[in-house]
Amino acid sequence: MRTLLFFLCISFVTQTVSATEIQRIWLTHKSNQPDKIVVNWLTEQPGDSIVRYGLSPESMDTVRLEEATTLHHVEVPLAHQNATYHYSVKTGTQQSAINTFKAYPTDLLRVAIVADWQSKPDLSSLIKEDVHLLLTAGDNIRNLWQTCGVGQRKCIKPYIELIETYPELFQSTPFMPILGNHDREVHPRDKTPPAHAVYDVEATAFRRFFELPDEEWKWHFDLPQFDLRFIGLDFNHISDFGTTWQTCHAFDRNSDQYRWYESLTTKAPGKVVTLYNERNANIRSQLRGGWHQLFQRGTICVTGFGYYAERAELDGLTYYNTSLSGTGTQYADPHSQFLAGKHSYLLLTCERSSGTMTVELKSLKNEVLDRQRFPASVRKSSKP
Structure with a gap:
């Protein structure tokens, strides 16, 4: 019985984490040159907009917009070329996995x-x-x-x-x-x-x-x-x-x-x-x-x-x-x-x-x- 309850709890936690993971993300530019990029995403619940980004998951800068929205647009600077950027987004308790995109x-x-x-x-x-x-x-x-x-x-x-x-x-x-x-x-x-x-x-x-x-x-x-x-x-x-x-x-x-x-x-x-x-x-x-x-x-x-x-x-x-x-x-x-x-x-x-x-x-x-x-x-x- 305890084993069954344990697996039920694990299943519930897994479903909760999955439900709060941000997956609808897309990248655009709103400046006329590639020195910046916009990270866009959607959340189920409104909240602030946080982007962490950098050349490795261990070393990331943070850009934060204090707002209450479910449609998020955050522009971040791109200082590097010929590299791969890592990034993740967060709104309240909702967050994404670490994704990547290529610098120009x-x-x-x-x-x-x-x-x-x-x-x-x-x-x-x-x-x-x-x-x-x-x-x-x-x-x-x-x-x-x-x-x-x-x-x-x-x-x-x-x-x-x-x-x-x-x-x-x-x-x-x-x-x-x-x-x-x-x-x-x-x-x-x-x-x-x-x-x-x-x-x-x-x-x-x-x-x-x-x-x-x-x-x-x-x-x-x-x-x-x-x-x-x-x-x-x-x-x-x-x-x-x-x-x-x-x-x-x-x-x-x-x-x-x-x-x-x-x-x-x-x-x-x-x-x-x-x-x-x-x-x-x-x-x-x-x-x-x-x-x-x-x-x-x-x-x-x-x-x-x-x-x-x-x-x-x-x-x-x-x-x-x-x-x-x-x-x-x-x-x-x-x-x-x-x-x-x-x-x-x-x-x-x-x-x-x-x-x-x-x-x-x-x-x-x-x-x-x-x-x-x-x-x-x-x-x-x-x-x-």
């Missing part, structure tokens, strides 16, 4: 870009790439209304489900998504525009859940060691602009988005990767080709608009489409050079010594579908 390198950088995450596929191949940074080209969830209820703009449940699907990936890899129309769909989209707005243009839930640079619905992130800038724009379903189906911010010549991008590309480093969630041919034709002329200041543009893998070339600029749901209807770019109906992601490998960037379209079965090499080059300029 000084010689060879690996970045992955994904899009159309609605089906939550097996990402074993991508995880094996062991990238330093994970970006998206939009549509990180199916929608908001099916999980949260119609019209709920602040509900973050679909994003929680995304994090819970790939816990090891998000606990170990900085994640910087951009917006697609699905990320702010708060009402079902019917065949005709209704009286109410179908999408939350301000992306309240997305911006609440993720800590990102700038206004968060648009952002930029620089990696000076590699002469590289990523810019996330807000383009999706631009043909619906001005209706109750409108999903993105303004993109005309007088818009904040246009002027901001123009300024960033005027002062940009050698390589610029632009991310958005609109069909490449649609956005580059806007403003009588004005956006295309701005894009030419950069190196590549990446979208997740279509459910296929594609590379197109126009006026010396490369346009990509990538999708984790890559077997849908294909809307080939008029300037398409490669097109495949396969689930895919982009892998960018940047060499500091040569200044080159290799871009591979890869399938989820680790096939290299397409490979291009972009050498270091003098900054381009254009005047739309």
